[in-house]
Amino acid sequence: MTSNSLTDSGARPLIRLCESTVVADGEALRVDIDGMAPVAVYNVGGEFFVTDDTCSHGSASLSDGFLEGTEIECPWHSGRFCIRTGHALAFPAVQSIRVYPVTIEGTWVLIPKPNELASGHDCAGHNHSPASEVTR
Numbered sequence: 001m002t003s004n005s006l007t008d009s010g011a012r013p014l015i016r017l018c019e020s021t022v023v024a025d026g027e028a029l030r031v032d033i034d035g036m037a038p039v040a041v042y043n044v045g046g047e048f049f050v051t052d053d054t055c056s057h058g059s060a061s062l063s064d065g066f067l068e069g070t071e072i073e074c075p076w077h078s079g080r081f082c083i084r085t086g087h088a089l090a091f092p093a094v095q096s097i098r099v100y101p102v103t104i105e106g107t108w109v110l111i112p113k114p115n116e117l118a119s120g121h122d123c124a125g126h127n128h129s130p131a132s133e134v135t136r
């Protein structure tokens with residue numbers, strides 16, 4: 001890590017997930033990053049949230065679900081989660097999902113780099129710029 005790396009208020013290094021412009025209001029986008037589970041980026045009226053993308057009940061991709069306000073409904077069995085807290089709100093989902101603190105830098109949506117994250121990142125399968133570690 002170089003001294004000019006972008007960090008959050010807790011001095012944690014940040015990683016880019018996607019540009020905010022590729023996630024429309026009321027929509028979610030799955031982002032795959034080497035070394036960590038896929039995450040879902042949500043746009044709720046211009047406010048961005050990031051959670052695990054995989055439902056805690058099964059293997060469904062929550063970004064394929066139905067976003068209503070700050071609740072995401074799983075596309076498989078209609079479990080629901082709060083995307084602010086990660087709390088499961090509706091059966092059969094009973095286990096919370098992880099939420100990530102979001103930083104917006106210019107047009108980029110960023111989250112802290114997990115400790116276990118490998119140094120290289122990509123964002124395969126999406127029509128946006130690759131996720132990458134941010135340096136200035």
Ligand code: FES
Nearest residue numbers: 055058074077079
């Ligand atoms: S896989 Fe999401 S509620 Fe079952």
